[in-house]
Amino acid sequence: MPAIVKLQLSLETLAEAISSLDLIEKRQLQELIEQQIFEAEEALYEDDAQTQAEIQAVRAEYKDGDFMTVFDLPLPNPSPTRRGALRSLIKNKKLGF
Numbered sequence: 001m002p003a004i005v006k007l008q009l010s011l012e013t014l015a016e017a018i019s020s021l022d023l024i025e026k027r028q029l030q031e032l033i034e035q036q037i038f039e040a041e042e043a044l045y046e047d048d049a050q051t052q053a054e055i056q057a058v059r060a061e062y063k064d065g066d067f068m069t070v071f072d073l074p075l076p077n078p079s080p081t082r083r084g085a086l087r088s089l090i091k092n093k094k095l096g097f
Helices: 011-019 021-047 050-061 081-089
Strands: none
Touching: 021 050
16 A cells, blocks of 8 residues: 655645646646546535525426426527427437437
């Protein structure tokens, strides 16, 4: 098992270390940082009272049938031909809805 070492670096020193990496290593670091940012933001959302209230409100609307399907959305040209073609594509699973 690898040893874990915590370092305290200035942002400038860290930037210098990153600049010495090759492109593949920089992309690996970017993926790692993006994943950690995503996880941190998710944790914030889970703990945020306003976000939780909004989620509960949306769930209640959905449960009450207060939502729109793709068929309810207005089409740029609502001709029967286009609407029928769109329904056919969705029904035949040629569109990713």
